[in-house]
Amino acid sequence: MSNKIVDLRSDTVTKPSPEMWEALKSLKNSDIGDDVFREDPTVNELEEKAAKKTGKEAALFVTSGAQGNLVSLLSSTSPGEEILVEPLSHIVLYEVGSAARIGGLSIRPYSSNKGIASLDELQQLVRVRNDVHQPWTTLLCVENTHNSHGGVVLPPSFLKNLNEFARKNNDMKIHMDGARIFNAAVSKKIPVTEFTKHVDSMMFCLSKGLSCPIGSIVVGSQEFIDKARKFRKMLGGGMRQAGIIAIMGLMALQEKWINRLEEDHINAQRLSRGLKEVSLPIEVNEPETNMVMVKFPDTVPIEKFTSTLNKKGILTLGSGNRIRLVTHYGITAEDIDFSIGKITEVLKKFLP
Ligand SMILES: Cc1ncc(COP(=O)(O)O)c(C=O)c1O
Numbered sequence: 001m002s003n004k005i006v007d008l009r010s011d012t013v014t015k016p017s018p019e020m021w022e023a024l025k026s027l028k029n030s031d032i033g034d035d036v037f038r039e040d041p042t043v044n045e046l047e048e049k050a051a052k053k054t055g056k057e058a059a060l061f062v063t064s065g066a067q068g069n070l071v072s073l074l075s076s077t078s079p080g081e082e083i084l085v086e087p088l089s090h091i092v093l094y095e096v097g098s099a100a101r102i103g104g105l106s107i108r109p110y111s112s113n114k115g116i117a118s119l120d121e122l123q124q125l126v127r128v129r130n131d132v133h134q135p136w137t138t139l140l141c142v143e144n145t146h147n148s149h150g151g152v153v154l155p156p157s158f159l160k161n162l163n164e165f166a167r168k169n170n171d172m173k174i175h176m177d178g179a180r181i182f183n184a185a186v187s188k189k190i191p192v193t194e195f196t197k198h199v200d201s202m203m204f205c206l207s208k209g210l211s212c213p214i215g216s217i218v219v220g221s222q223e224f225i226d227k228a229r230k231f232r233k234m235l236g237g238g239m240r241q242a243g244i245i246a247i248m249g250l251m252a253l254q255e256k257w258i259n260r261l262e263e264d265h266i267n268a269q270r271l272s273r274g275l276k277e278v279s280l281p282i283e284v285n286e287p288e289t290n291m292v293m294v295k296f297p298d299t300v301p302i303e304k305f306t307s308t309l310n311k312k313g314i315l316t317l318g319s320g321n322r323i324r325l326v327t328h329y330g331i332t333a334e335d336i337d338f339s340i341g342k343i344t345e346v347l348k349k350f351l352p
Contacts, residue, residue: 006335007315011180011264011290011328014211017257020248032243035061036233042243046250050217053253054202055193058225060218061246063237065179066095068203068216070102070235073139075220075227076173076201079104082135084125086112088148090177091141102235106135115146115154119165126169140166143177144195145184150324151268151291153184159198173200179216183209183289186261200224209261209290210252211329214245260329264290267327267336274340280347292325294343300350308349312342 007013016024033039043061050059062068069091077083083099085092087109091099099105108125110117127134140162144154159176166172176199178184185192196202201220206212218228232238239245251257268287275284275294283295296302302318309316316323325339 004313004335004338005315006313006331006339008325008327008331008339009315009317011208011211011326014207014209014329016213016248017211017251017329019257020212020251023247023251024244027244027247031247032241034240035242036238036240040241040243040246042250043246046246046253047217049250049253050204051219053192054196054204054219056196056202056219057222058220060225060228060232061239061242061249062203062216062218062232063214063239064207065090065177065203065205065216066098067232067235067237068205068218069095069175069177070098071228071231071237072175072201072203072218072220072224073099073103073105073141074231075224076139076175077103077105078138080106080135081138082106082108082127083139083141084108084110084122084137085141086110086115086117086143086146088146089115089141089143090147090179091143093148108137114149114152115143116158117142117162119161122165123169126172128170137170137172139173139175141175141177142199143179145180145187145289145291147179147291150285150293151180151183151287151289151326153187153288154195155188156190156194156198159195163198174198175200176202178202179205180208180289182258183261183265186259187265187289206249206252209264209328210257212245212248212252215249217249261290264327264329264331267331267333268292268325270333271325271327271336271340274336275343278340278344280344280351282347290327292327293322294325295322296347297321297351299352300347305346305350309342309346312346314339314342 047059
């Protein structure tokens, strides 16, 4: 019996690269300091590098993607205002309602075609300041790549239209949950600034495909980041000698490391192709980045299916009648072929 484990639950399970460990080992006391006093040279370097890379004035190192999204919302709005958010976005589904609970924000969902909204519908949803009955819409959120829609890329052309729309409507701000924005840039073979130039603020994760163990970054104008820094402190995210983590973030932002994401995309395509070839009654997406979504007939009991698959060494997350398979650093083409074999074997047991 094989002890092989292929963990396809998420790209958050990635471990640091040998280069990250080497960089960590070479760190000296003079490379770290109290970051709340802005005295950690490694964190300062990471923030400067992140701002430069994304074409924004300033950046802030935060503990997680959820914290990064929340400090961004808090910095761009005031309690009682309304924000437009896609209903399957991470902010709506998986951030414990923090926008409402902590930000005091009213959430107005907009429908979308895989994350892409219709400007006509958005226009209907915007509410203005001078109406005594209504909250005022001050922020529009997008997610790129869009996790629940299978890692799809929201193209710069859409973001450009959104930006023009926002300027005409209360001059509202745009926040992009760009947890996996480098996957988007690598997939489209364009610089990340082609996406970021159309939004006011963005959060991206170091801890997903870029395989840093901890941390995310928020970018935006200097004024926005100054506010975000204060909100981060309020939320308990003011870290001290955080250079110990930031050093790995610096490695994660190296161009060659970002370009490595292409391997994950190729593996996702291999997985999708392989599952389509087994000719079982399943629907498999055409992955644009590192996520493969497999939809099963309603008769397949997803929890039982995933737990049986787990016992065979393939870890996945299931919800409703589908499973999500995420490729990432550490997953090889051989792991993909092994997974296709196991998924097919287990699925056959659950199909009539
Ligand atoms: C699109 C998106 N945004 C935000 C987050 C939150 O990141 P974290 O888990 O670091 O809080 C995630 C995490 O999976 C995500 O997929």
